[in-house]
Amino acid sequence: xxxxETVEELVLATKxxxxxxxxxxxxxxxxxxxxxxxxxxRRAHVVMTFTTPSCPSGGVMVEGVERRLADVEGVDYVKxxxxxxxxxxxxxxxxxxxxxxxxx
Numbered sequence: 001x002x003x004x005e006t007v008e009e010l011v012l013a014t015k016x017x018x019x020x021x022x023x024x025x026x027x028x029x030x031x032x033x034x035x036x037x038x039x040x041x042r043r044a045h046v047v048m049t050f051t052t053p054s055c056p057s058g059g060v061m062v063e064g065v066e067r068r069l070a071d072v073e074g075v076d077y078v079k080x081x082x083x084x085x086x087x088x089x090x091x092x093x094x095x096x097x098x099x100x101x102x103x104x
Contacts, residue, residue: 001074006037009072010044017064020057024100026065030092033083042076044069049088058082 001009014032015025026032026048034047046065050058062080069078093101 003037003039006039006072006074007035010035010037010046010069010075013068013072014046014065016068017061019051020060021051021055022101024093024097026061028094028097028100030094030097031061031088033086037075039074042074044072044075044078046078046080047083048080049083049086051088053084 011027014035015027017026018024019026019029019031022029029051031050032046032048034045036045037043038045046069048061048065050061055061062082065080066078069075093103098104
C-alpha cells in the first residue's frame with residue numbers, strides 16, 4: 001500500500017471515532033485538521049481540536065483515534081496533537097454532518 005493509500009485508510013478509520021456529545025464522527029464534525037503517515041517510521045499523525053478547550057470528551061476522542069488508527073495495516077505508532085490555534089466553529093461541520101444533525 002502506498003503512503004497516499006494508507007492516508008486514505010487512516011481518514012476512513014478516523015471516521016469510526018465518534019464525538020460522544022453529537023454522535024458525529026470526528027471528520028464530519030470538522031475536528032480533524034490533518035491526517036498524515038510516514039511509511040519509513042510506520043507512524044500515523046493526526047492534528048485535531050475539540051469544540052472547546054474544556055471539552056469533557058477530549059481525552060476519550062484522542063484515545064479513540066489512537067486505538068482505531070493503530071489497527072490500520074502498516075501503523076506501529078500513532079501521534080495525536082491537539083491544537084486550539086485554529087478554533088473549531090460549526091462551519092467546519094461537513095454537509096454530511098449537517099444532514100445527520102438535521103441542519104439545513
